Amino acid sequence: MFFQKAVWSNFPDPLSEICRPSDVGPSAGMACYGMTKTRTSGTAFGKKVAMGDGMLLQMLDYLGVAVFAITGGIVASRKQLDIVALLFFATLTGIGGGTLRDLLLGVPVFWVENEWYLLVCFVVSALVWYFAEWIEKLCKPLRWADAIGIAAYSVMGAAKALTVGDTILVAILMGVSTATFGGILRDTIAREPSSIVKPEIYVGAAFAGAGGFVVLVQLGAPQILAAILAASFALILRGGAILRGWTLPGHRFGTGSDPS
Numbered sequence: 001m002f003f004q005k006a007v008w009s010n011f012p013d014p015l016s017e018i019c020r021p022s023d024v025g026p027s028a029g030m031a032c033y034g035m036t037k038t039r040t041s042g043t044a045f046g047k048k049v050a051m052g053d054g055m056l057l058q059m060l061d062y063l064g065v066a067v068f069a070i071t072g073g074i075v076a077s078r079k080q081l082d083i084v085a086l087l088f089f090a091t092l093t094g095i096g097g098g099t100l101r102d103l104l105l106g107v108p109v110f111w112v113e114n115e116w117y118l119l120v121c122f123v124v125s126a127l128v129w130y131f132a133e134w135i136e137k138l139c140k141p142l143r144w145a146d147a148i149g150i151a152a153y154s155v156m157g158a159a160k161a162l163t164v165g166d167t168i169l170v171a172i173l174m175g176v177s178t179a180t181f182g183g184i185l186r187d188t189i190a191r192e193p194s195s196i197v198k199p200e201i202y203v204g205a206a207f208a209g210a211g212g213f214v215v216l217v218q219l220g221a222p223q224i225l226a227a228i229l230a231a232s233f234a235l236i237l238r239g240g241a242i243l244r245g246w247t248l249p250g251h252r253f254g255t256g257s258d259p260s
Contacts, residue, residue: 056224057159060231061098061110062120064153067145068182069094069121073128074135074142075190083129089186090128091121096182101157101174105164140242146183146195147205147238151231154179154209159227168214175210176203179234200241204248209234 072093076086095111095118102109111117128135135141157178161171180196180203187194195202209230216226240246 056227057156060152060156060227062117064149064156064178065094065098065117066120066124067149067152068097068186069124070128070135070145071142071149071183072186073125074132074145075186075192077128077132077136079190083125086129087122087125089190090125091118092189093182093186094121094124096185097153097157097178097180098182100181101160101178104177105161105166105174107160107164143195143242144239147235147242149182150179150202150206150238151209151235153182154206154234155213155227155231158210158213159223162214162217168218171214172207172210175213176206179206179209199247199250201237201246201248202241205234205238205241208237 069090072089072091073086075093076089081089098110098117138144154175156175158171158175161174162168166174184194184196186192211230212233213226213230216229217223221229237246
């Protein structure tokens with residue numbers, strides 16, 4: 001029962017307060033942040049939460065898109081690419097993780113349903129284009145923007161998975177995937193070494209954010225508090241990796257073993 005895939009009646013729906021009718025056929029649906037839910041007889045989506053909780057998750061979603069778009073723009077500017085290529089890198093990085101999440105969850109892709117996400121990427125691209133030199137004067141701008149994106153998107157990815165009725169393990173995986181996939185796409189296309197294969201804490205921070213949010217919600221913590229604490233924990237872990245080189249124990253071959 002713990003792992004049963006069902007809509008949890010005790011899970012607060014972070015989007016219930018700001019959903020709009022989708023008017024799909026005979027079933028009354030709710031479209032929220034690019035996600036469509038279909039009400040079925042006898043199934044509850046969970047208790048309503050305050051408007052502020054839903055708005056917090058929406059802000060985390062926009063924040064994740066924006067800061068990941070910044071990282072894509074920074075990579076493009078460092079390679080001295082043209083404005084179109086910079087726009088491509090910023091948009092791909094900004095929406096990459098959320099796109100993977102929505103495809104795996106089987107819900108409408110968020111930026112297809114709500115073009116404001118694309119506009120966020122376009123605005124970020126323009127800002128990076130004109131202010132890249134100033135941005136580069138900041139301390140490790142690419143890594144810190146990536147860290148903020150991981151913190152925001154790990155929570156948002158897990159929250160969206162729980163909202164559509166997936167299990168705890170799936171929610172954590174969706175949080176980790178959402179937080180890391182955009183950066184992986186960016187580094188792969190740019191032919192840059194990805195942080196995911198470096199010894200410092202990266203995926204572990206996303207796992208901590210997603211897992212922390214899910215655990216706190218299941219323990220009955222208010223959703224807004226769970227989101228803030230989990231995102232902060234993920235940011236602290238990633239920040240420690242950036243500033244002090246925090247790592248997790250890595251696997252080592254036994255003495256005399258042949259890695260081939």
